[in-house]
Amino acid sequence: MEHWFLNIAHWLTSWLVSLGLAPVWAEVILLVGQWTCIVGIITLNVLVLIWLERKVAGFMQQRLGPNRLGPYGFFQTIADTLKLLTKEDIIPSQTDKLIFKIAPMFFIIVSVMLYAVLPMGQDMAVVNLNVGLFYFISVGSLSTICLLMAGWGSNNKWSLLGAMRSVAQMISYEIPLAFSLLGVVMISGSLNLSDIVQAQHNLWFILLQPVAFITFFIAATAELNRGPFDMPEAEQELTAGAFTEYSGMRWALFFLAEYTNLVAVSALAATLFLGGWQGPFLPSWLWIILKTYLIMMVFMWLKWTFPRIRMDHLMSLSWKVLIPISLVNIVLTGAGIEIFRWMGW
Amino acid sequence: MYGKGLLKGLGITLKHTFEKDITIQYPEEMPFLQERFRGCLSFDFGKCIACGLCTKACPNNVLSFETVKEEGAKKKKLLNYTIDLQYCLFCNLCVEVCPTNTLYFTHSFELTKFKREDIKIVYHRPPELDLLPEEKETGNLEVQVEMPDITEAEAKRLKQLEAMKTALGKNPQKVLSKVLDTEEDIAIMANLMASDEKKLFKMAELMLGDREKARKIAQAFVNKEKKDRQQEGGE
Numbered sequence: 411m412e413h414w415f416l417n418i419a420h421w422l423t424s425w426l427v428s429l430g431l432a433p434v435w436a437e438v439i440l441l442v443g444q445w446t447c448i449v450g451i452i453t454l455n456v457l458v459l460i461w462l463e464r465k466v467a468g469f470m471q472q473r474l475g476p477n478r479l480g481p482y483g484f485f486q487t488i489a490d491t492l493k494l495l496t497k498e499d500i501i502p503s504q505t506d507k508l509i510f511k512i513a514p515m516f517f518i519i520v521s522v523m524l525y526a527v528l529p530m531g532q533d534m535a536v537v538n539l540n541v542g543l544f545y546f547i548s549v550g551s552l553s554t555i556c557l558l559m560a561g562w563g564s565n566n567k568w569s570l571l572g573a574m575r576s577v578a579q580m581i582s583y584e585i586p587l588a589f590s591l592l593g594v595v596m597i598s599g600s601l602n603l604s605d606i607v608q609a610q611h612n613l614w615f616i617l618l619q620p621v622a623f624i625t626f627f628i629a630a631t632a633e634l635n636r637g638p639f640d641m642p643e644a645e646q647e648l649t650a651g652a653f654t655e656y657s658g659m660r661w662a663l664f665f666l667a668e669y670t671n672l673v674a675v676s677a678l679a680a681t682l683f684l685g686g687w688q689g690p691f692l693p694s695w696l697w698i699i700l701k702t703y704l705i706m707m708v709f710m711w712l713k714w715t716f717p718r719i720r721m722d723h724l725m726s727l728s729w730k731v732l733i734p735i736s737l738v739n740i741v742l743t744g745a746g747i748e749i750f751r752w753m754g755w
Numbered sequence: 756m757y758g759k760g761l762l763k764g765l766g767i768t769l770k771h772t773f774e775k776d777i778t779i780q781y782p783e784e785m786p787f788l789q790e791r792f793r794g795c796l797s798f799d800f801g802k803c804i805a806c807g808l809c810t811k812a813c814p815n816n817v818l819s820f821e822t823v824k825e826e827g828a829k830k831k832k833l834l835n836y837t838i839d840l841q842y843c844l845f846c847n848l849c850v851e852v853c854p855t856n857t858l859y860f861t862h863s864f865e866l867t868k869f870k871r872e873d874i875k876i877v878y879h880r881p882p883e884l885d886l887l888p889e890e891k892e893t894g895n896l897e898v899q900v901e902m903p904d905i906t907e908a909e910a911k912r913l914k915q916l917e918a919m920k921t922a923l924g925k926n927p928q929k930v931l932s933k934v935l936d937t938e939e940d941i942a943i944m945a946n947l948m949a950s951d952e953k954k955l956f957k958m959a960e961l962m963l964g965d966r967e968k969a970r971k972i973a974q975a976f977v978n979k980e981k982k983d984r985q986q987e988g989g990e
Contacts, residue, residue, distance in 0.1 A: 474776050
């Protein structure tokens with residue numbers, strides 16, 4: 411069970427080579443297959459996640475959540491997706507057509523790119539990049555541009571204002587996000603995500619870096635534009651911020667990308683702090699799924715508990731609280747490493 | 756401690772997550788209604804003494820009725836009673852003022868209708884009132900009431916009535932199976948209707964209107980016939 415997917419990949423490449431294909435091309439085909447799998451998993455995940463989110467929200471408010479379509483309302487998301495797919499594609503006449511159209515595509519592409527370096531099991535990263543964490547953070551910050559594109563392309567001042575707010579928020583929270591991860595990098599001594607998982611063989615980093623985990627979690631919530639930091643969207647106050655002019659499948663793509671980001675960041679949190687794919691009894695790929703879903707449940711728990719924070723509070727939380735805390739954490743971690751080294755560990 | 760409130764909030768949502776849901780899945784599940792819940796205003800024809808207090812008490816002129824005074828009779832006879840529920844504000848004044856507890860609120864709250872004319876609830880004089888022995892003796896059941904102009908709704912009703920009559924005449928078993936339970940009863944009722952056209956007309960009218968009442972009356976007819984037969988058999 412542990413090596414199912416690795417065996418499939420191995421069997422596929424050897425079969426292609428036996429057909430007389432050059433090994434390079436076999437690798438390329440394997441890569442395409444891997445990406446198709448990732449996109450499939452993401453789509454499936456989003457279907458499950460939206461259902462789960464609505465169900466969790468319902469339970470927290472002592473409601474039932476969706477329960478009409480299929481077992482426990484599971485087919486509700488599928489019906490919603492079909493509805494979105496068949497909706498009319500409305501593009502307002504005064505928009506910057508090109509930017510308006512490519513913004514959602516860029517957003518989803520950037521989100522899917524995050525999965526390249528995530529180890530989804532033992533030796534199961536698509537690309538085993540030695541600067542994996544750096545890649546993840548830098549690609550992740552690209553989604554800010556997509557939001558600004560959406561706001562600018564809409565040619566609507568409220569969309570643009572919403573986009574600017576999102577950009578301000580996301581850039582501010584990028585800093586504590588990156589800083590809080592530095593502690594982990596310092597202890598493991600590597601930016602390669604597989605190496606970081608290996609370094610947690612004895613002890614999960616959530617126990618060594620609890621402060622970093624909390625700051626990472628808060629910054630990630632803001633970075634994902636999720637409640638209580640869902641200022642850019644704020645459906646009750648603003649009309650979806652940068653997404654105001656979007657409808658139908660284009661809007662759904664943004665939605666899809668946000669959930670894709672949620673899965674990616676949760677998987678990253680599991681990888682960095684909860685020991686990644688390591689765990690007893692179950693195969694490694696199942697462990698990472700379980701841990702990812704655990705973290706996503708916490709994200710949902712936070713979203714459906716806390717009221718939306720005010721914009722200036724949001725900014726001051728980042729600049730006056732999270733950044734100093736994460737900086738102090740880095741200093742203390744460095745000092746701790748030195749002390750342990752001096753003690754001869 | 757800083758952030759204590761946040762943890763408290765998380766605790767509350769976590770607690771609610773595992774509590775029982777308070778959703779009532781109407782219409783599969785019906786909500787619990789208090790005893791004095793004011794649902795549809797209803798009327799018990801047999802109890803009414805046609806005193807008119809309810810119509811005077813009603814602030815919105817919801818209630819109206821028609822009576823006739825037969826020659827030599829001491830009391831007015833109620834012909835029909837109309838509750839125009841669209842104007843009712845469920846104030847309870849008519850129910851309080853009624854000396855015989857004829858008016859009452861039921862627990863039925865599903866008052867939506869497809870057509871405007873269906874909102875009006877009209878109670879016609881049920882035939883069993885006229886079947887009382889002393890009434891039978893006076894015999895003359897025909898009353899002189901001016902027929903109102905036939906409205907569209909009424910015309911439709913008449914049409915439906917005709918259809919029901921023919922259905923009852925042609926295939927009484929099928930129609931009666933909706934109100935009567937045993938085959939024996941159905942056969943008796945069918946016989947009765949075949950011999951007496953008046954009964955057929957009454958049944959048709961009742962079948963269109965109040966199904967529950969139709970059931971009761973049909974059962975009453977059958978029971979009476981059974982009793983008569985028994986007496987005949989005894990003799």
